[in-house]
Amino acid sequence: MRGISAVLGGLMLVAFSAGASAPPIDYEKVGMVGVQRVMGQWVRYIVLRGDSACVTVQIFNAANMEGLVRQKEICSLGEMHFHRDFAFVDVWRVDFEPNRLSLEIEFIRLRGSGHEVRPCSIEIGNGSIGDLECSLEYGSVYY
Template identity: 75%
Template sequence: MQGIAAVLAGLMLMVLSAGASTPPIDYEKVRMAGVQRMMGHWVRYIMLSGASDCITVQIFKSANMEGLVRQKKICSLGKMSFRDDFAFVDVRKIGFEPDRLSLEIEFFSLRGSGDEVKECSIEIGNGSIGDLKCSLEFGSEYY
């Protein structure tokens, strides 16, 4: 089922990316993607299969994904890198809200204190992309 979703997301990205002024995307590696109009711009998120669950968020002026306003690759929570500071990070879902992306993410600690599933968000402003925000506690650290 996840393979079919990745293929459909890849096809959607190919159609919407025709002529885009963004770096090329390896559509065979798309694991999760979505696009929606927010605050007068088009916001797209892309996640590729691979070693880390980085989230690329892009803001475009038009629906055909031209006129890139801003792009941000998010691979960390605060100062904690998904790749180096967690045993595993799994983005389970991403949804669009009026002024943010809402995410459900599962974090596995390197320190053996287990896993936590958290509701997180990335603020989307008028042409701006915020950082990933979650209330995550492993030991005495909050992010």
């Protein structure tokens, strides 16, 4: 299923990136992508496959992805970086809400055992992109 979504995501990115002023995206690594109007502006999220669970969120002025207003790559939860402080992080789902992106993310601890799948969100404002917020417990067990 991820293979099909990656192909569709790549096609969607090609269609929506024509003429965009955003940095180039490695289309071969796209795992998930979505575009929707949020708070009167066009918001696109991109999640790449592979060892990076980072989420890139972009805000554009127009539906054709021209006029990049803001871009933010999110690779951490507070002070905890996905690559340093977790053994594995995977974005399972991303949905658009009226003023935010709603995500479901799997976190596997760096030390110890166990994993957690947690609801998370990224607030979208007028030309602004918030930080990742999750109901994940902070503490030394995650380091």
